[in-house]
Amino acid sequence: MSAPTPASPLTHFDAQGQAHMVDVGGKEATHRVARAGGHIRMAPATLALIRDGHAKKGDVLGVARIAAIQAAKRTADLIPLCHPLPITRVAVEFRLDEAASRVECSVQVETLGRTGVEMEALTAVQVGLLTVYDMCKAADRGMVIGEVRVLEKRGGKSGDWTAAG
Amino acid sequence: MSAPTPASPLTHFDAQGQAHMVDVGGKEATHRVARAGGHIRMAPATLALIRDGHAKKGDVLGVARIAAIQAAKRTADLIPLCHPLPITRVAVEFRLDEAASRVECSVQVETLGRTGVEMEALTAVQVGLLTVYDMCKAADRGMVIGEVRVLEKRGGKSGDWTAAG
Amino acid sequence: MSAPTPASPLTHFDAQGQAHMVDVGGKEATHRVARAGGHIRMAPATLALIRDGHAKKGDVLGVARIAAIQAAKRTADLIPLCHPLPITRVAVEFRLDEAASRVECSVQVETLGRTGVEMEALTAVQVGLLTVYDMCKAADRGMVIGEVRVLEKRGGKSGDWTAAG
Amino acid sequence: MSAPTPASPLTHFDAQGQAHMVDVGGKEATHRVARAGGHIRMAPATLALIRDGHAKKGDVLGVARIAAIQAAKRTADLIPLCHPLPITRVAVEFRLDEAASRVECSVQVETLGRTGVEMEALTAVQVGLLTVYDMCKAADRGMVIGEVRVLEKRGGKSGDWTAAG
Amino acid sequence: MSAPTPASPLTHFDAQGQAHMVDVGGKEATHRVARAGGHIRMAPATLALIRDGHAKKGDVLGVARIAAIQAAKRTADLIPLCHPLPITRVAVEFRLDEAASRVECSVQVETLGRTGVEMEALTAVQVGLLTVYDMCKAADRGMVIGEVRVLEKRGGKSGDWTAAG
Amino acid sequence: MSAPTPASPLTHFDAQGQAHMVDVGGKEATHRVARAGGHIRMAPATLALIRDGHAKKGDVLGVARIAAIQAAKRTADLIPLCHPLPITRVAVEFRLDEAASRVECSVQVETLGRTGVEMEALTAVQVGLLTVYDMCKAADRGMVIGEVRVLEKRGGKSGDWTAAG
Numbered sequence: 001m002s003a004p005t006p007a008s009p010l011t012h013f014d015a016q017g018q019a020h021m022v023d024v025g026g027k028e029a030t031h032r033v034a035r036a037g038g039h040i041r042m043a044p045a046t047l048a049l050i051r052d053g054h055a056k057k058g059d060v061l062g063v064a065r066i067a068a069i070q071a072a073k074r075t076a077d078l079i080p081l082c083h084p085l086p087i088t089r090v091a092v093e094f095r096l097d098e099a100a101s102r103v104e105c106s107v108q109v110e111t112l113g114r115t116g117v118e119m120e121a122l123t124a125v126q127v128g129l130l131t132v133y134d135m136c137k138a139a140d141r142g143m144v145i146g147e148v149r150v151l152e153k154r155g156g157k158s159g160d161w162t163a164a165g
Numbered sequence: 166m167s168a169p170t171p172a173s174p175l176t177h178f179d180a181q182g183q184a185h186m187v188d189v190g191g192k193e194a195t196h197r198v199a200r201a202g203g204h205i206r207m208a209p210a211t212l213a214l215i216r217d218g219h220a221k222k223g224d225v226l227g228v229a230r231i232a233a234i235q236a237a238k239r240t241a242d243l244i245p246l247c248h249p250l251p252i253t254r255v256a257v258e259f260r261l262d263e264a265a266s267r268v269e270c271s272v273q274v275e276t277l278g279r280t281g282v283e284m285e286a287l288t289a290v291q292v293g294l295l296t297v298y299d300m301c302k303a304a305d306r307g308m309v310i311g312e313v314r315v316l317e318k319r320g321g322k323s324g325d326w327t328a329a330g
Numbered sequence: 331m332s333a334p335t336p337a338s339p340l341t342h343f344d345a346q347g348q349a350h351m352v353d354v355g356g357k358e359a360t361h362r363v364a365r366a367g368g369h370i371r372m373a374p375a376t377l378a379l380i381r382d383g384h385a386k387k388g389d390v391l392g393v394a395r396i397a398a399i400q401a402a403k404r405t406a407d408l409i410p411l412c413h414p415l416p417i418t419r420v421a422v423e424f425r426l427d428e429a430a431s432r433v434e435c436s437v438q439v440e441t442l443g444r445t446g447v448e449m450e451a452l453t454a455v456q457v458g459l460l461t462v463y464d465m466c467k468a469a470d471r472g473m474v475i476g477e478v479r480v481l482e483k484r485g486g487k488s489g490d491w492t493a494a495g
Numbered sequence: 496m497s498a499p500t501p502a503s504p505l506t507h508f509d510a511q512g513q514a515h516m517v518d519v520g521g522k523e524a525t526h527r528v529a530r531a532g533g534h535i536r537m538a539p540a541t542l543a544l545i546r547d548g549h550a551k552k553g554d555v556l557g558v559a560r561i562a563a564i565q566a567a568k569r570t571a572d573l574i575p576l577c578h579p580l581p582i583t584r585v586a587v588e589f590r591l592d593e594a595a596s597r598v599e600c601s602v603q604v605e606t607l608g609r610t611g612v613e614m615e616a617l618t619a620v621q622v623g624l625l626t627v628y629d630m631c632k633a634a635d636r637g638m639v640i641g642e643v644r645v646l647e648k649r650g651g652k653s654g655d656w657t658a659a660g
Numbered sequence: 661m662s663a664p665t666p667a668s669p670l671t672h673f674d675a676q677g678q679a680h681m682v683d684v685g686g687k688e689a690t691h692r693v694a695r696a697g698g699h700i701r702m703a704p705a706t707l708a709l710i711r712d713g714h715a716k717k718g719d720v721l722g723v724a725r726i727a728a729i730q731a732a733k734r735t736a737d738l739i740p741l742c743h744p745l746p747i748t749r750v751a752v753e754f755r756l757d758e759a760a761s762r763v764e765c766s767v768q769v770e771t772l773g774r775t776g777v778e779m780e781a782l783t784a785v786q787v788g789l790l791t792v793y794d795m796c797k798a799a800d801r802g803m804v805i806g807e808v809r810v811l812e813k814r815g816g817k818s819g820d821w822t823a824a825g
Numbered sequence: 826m827s828a829p830t831p832a833s834p835l836t837h838f839d840a841q842g843q844a845h846m847v848d849v850g851g852k853e854a855t856h857r858v859a860r861a862g863g864h865i866r867m868a869p870a871t872l873a874l875i876r877d878g879h880a881k882k883g884d885v886l887g888v889a890r891i892a893a894i895q896a897a898k899r900t901a902d903l904i905p906l907c908h909p910l911p912i913t914r915v916a917v918e919f920r921l922d923e924a925a926s927r928v929e930c931s932v933q934v935e936t937l938g939r940t941g942v943e944m945e946a947l948t949a950v951q952v953g954l955l956t957v958y959d960m961c962k963a964a965d966r967g968m969v970i971g972e973v974r975v976l977e978k979r980g981g982k983s984g985d986w987t988a989a990g
Contacts, residue, residue, distance in 0.1 A: 343553025388508025
């Protein structure tokens with residue numbers, strides 16, 4: 001699942017253990033990209049409703065895509081210690097995986113900013129999948145959201161990073 | 166994973182397939198409860214940082230709990246077709262599962278309203294876990310959020326419901 | 331255009347002329363409905379882009395509909411003296427008027443509340459039309475939003491009302 | 496009404512017709528200005544209430560001006576595919592047109608950013624006029640908002656633009 | 661300054677010391693009123709600017725009043741454990757105290773809800789006074805906000821309460 | 826209390842006395858720092874609850890610190906004429922003053938922006954102290970917030986400034 005970077009402090013706390021918004025004033029505003037993904041598993045009949053609806057009965061994924069994009073912009077409002085960032089791009093992709101009976105979502109966010117946009121990408125994925133849940137819950141309450149994680153990160157001093165397998 | 170309720174339409178679309186916020190004006194304002202859960206898997210060393218920090222170096226879960234409670238109140242702002250609801254209670258619980266190397270989160274939300282609070286409970290879980298990610302990401306980028314789902318729902322005309330397994 | 335109700339005070343100001351949020355505590359929470367409408371005029375080629383996109387190249391009206399619904403929920407945040415209201419329904423309709431080369435939008439909002447929902451319906455129309463502008467502005471900067479008004483209002487002590495002509 | 500720029504794609508959709516927030520990372524942060532305008536028509540008696548109130552009974556336009564300025568700052572929250580922008584100036588002007596029995600509103604917004612501020616100027620006009628409606632609706636439900644459009648745009652690669660007559 | 665109610669627990673924490681939004685589902689929705697006050701001290705020349713501006717050069721208190729009313733509606737968004745409440749009335753009063761060279765602000769908030777509105781009244785006072793600071797800070801950076809407190813509270817099971825002296 | 830800067834206009838109004846968001850487009854984006862402080866006085870028994878709770882029964886100041894940080898990010902939403910600013914750092918400190926029976930709060934905010942961050946620092950202090958009030962009000966309704974002011978300001982064309990005494 002994860003190969004942690006070598007023993008690092010929890011940077012969101014100061015020396016006294018108090019939460020703070022860390023100083024990014026000394027970091028350069030550079031091009032940064034993050035891509036996150038996740039999925040929502042559901043009954044095959046529910047997946048069929050989404051697939052068929054796309055064409056005529058109601059575009060679940062179209063609504064979820066808008067919710068995901070808007071959520072990326074609300075990230076600093078939702079995550080207490082996140083810095084506000086000037087997002088320059090958000091792209092959301094949904095894919096139906098019939099074999100696994102799930103909808104997969106991946107989001108790429110870009111900025112010219114002083115910190116990365118992993119949280120923006122993750123928040124967009126989460127709200128996109130939550131919106132799918134909301135729109136299908138009358139048909140299937142047992143849907144499960146899973147494997148939400150950062151897939152890739154580029155730019156910034158800590159360099160590029162790609163999730164293991 | 167899920168035993169869907171019998172073939173139901175996607176209620177968030179009208180007869181023409183257009184998204185709408187469904188009419189709940191005819192439903193009674195009754196006591197409704199929803200409980201949702203999920204977890205975030207991480208490297209054991211990261212889990213140790215959270216466990217130890219709780220005591221002295223920084224209370225990751227204390228911050229995440231506040232973020233989760235606030236997110237429950239923002240649900241109708243984030244999920245396009247959700248109705249605004251007068252939340253009467255939010256309780257957030259975190260549990261460290263050392264064996265599985267993960268933090269588990271469960272949230273119970275209550276209302277005296279015209280629709281259920283599943284979305285509020287799910288949104289709180291998601292933002293709580295995202296905040297854990299944010300606060301530990303300097304130590305471990307590979308954390309994965311999973312198994313986010315409704316665990317239980319009580320009240321309302323559709324009756325009580327508990328997740329299988 | 332308008333037959334004003336007989337000489338009434340500006341109720342949003344007190345006796346000293348200071349703005350306040352008027353007391354609605356003495357009014358009953360009843361079923362109230364408001365319908366508002368408006369349009370956006372554009373070049374015929376732009377209207378064609380919207381009409382064709384609906385099918386395959388990009389669903390402008392689907393995005394605008396979501397924006398309109400969400401805006402209805404943000405009304406009390408945007409209009410300083412509006413009361414927050416528990417919206418129970420929002421329905422948004424778009425219609426292409428090829429003859430007049432414009433997109434018409436109408437929105438119906440309902441509540442079980444202590445004041446009417448005209449402002450919610452108007453705000454939804456405005457943001458729906460603004461979103462159409464945003465999505466088509468690369469093709470046509472000269473679009474004009476017009477005739478935004480309340481069409482109908484039902485419920486509440488002041489009774490029902492329908493816009494003239 | 497409008498001379499559209501030559502046949503252009505709907506840039507808010509990708510090649511598959513999916514909505515996205517377009518990449519502005521390659522555009523330069525330059526000084527950009529947009530001016531938008533619109534009006535609200537009302538019964539002459541209502542206009543008189545606004546004119547007289549300005550002096551002593553209640554400053555409708557003072558409240559509407561604040562609402563307009565604040566709305567400019569909320570634009571990216573309201574319009575799904577808008578980029579957040581660092582607004583550097585907002586100026587709102589109201590003018591009573593006694594002959595036409597309407598209040599005219601124009602708003603100028605400026606930024607040092609990577610995209611234009613037309614949407615910010617339009618949103619401010621709309622919310623300013625909606626606030627006038629809200630404050631006068633007890634006296635006159637039949638008011639109509641009209642002719643909301645971009646008047647002028649300066650800066651950015653697409654160059655300067657002024658609305659035709 | 662304060663006669664505390666007899667030794668009471670911090671109700672915002674559960675038995676394990678974890679923050680939660682307390683259950684108000686069992687409380688009745690009744691008419692509740694809270695009044696809060698506070699002031700901002702400034703140089704006499706600054707107070708004169710506000711007093712004179714009211715008439716012609718710029719209505720500082722008119723802007724601050726709108727900010728205060730809007731802030732009352734944002735309270736549950738700002739204060740983590742506050743319940744969202746359907747505010748039914750907000751009235752804001754400013755008074756110039758020339759002798760003490762300060763602007764006094766008092767706010768009354770009412771609801772038909774399950775908890776009191778003290779936090780809404782206090783938040784409105786604070787944001788009203790902050791807005792005065794913002795608008796006058798170019799003239800006087802040394803202004804000080806003080807004596808912000810609940811003055812009176814009516815309704816609810818805990819009964820009426822008035823601040824001492 | 827305050828030595829005002831020499832007779833200055835109220836810059837938030839234009840020549841006609843209308844409120845506007847002043848043009849900062851001509852100012853350079855430089856490193857700016859502001860520090861603000863304030864306190865909340867309470868009964869000694871209430872202060873003891875906070876002091877003891879920190880260790881085990883409930884961390885009032887931990888919750889208030891998160892609220893303060895988030896409020897700094899909401900400043901431009903709350904204060905009508907404030908410019909949105911890219912905050913680069915927020916640090917919140919609480920101190921128990923047993924002798925005076927009060928909790929002191931100080932907040933430092935930094936940006937690389939075109940205007941100062943005094944309002945962000947003041948807003949964070951206010952919301953931090955309001956959150957302390959909220960969490961302790963069941964025990965002590967008579968708490969009073971006082972001496973909220975800017976303590977220090979660095980950067981920007983107007984130079985550095987420190988509050989007198």
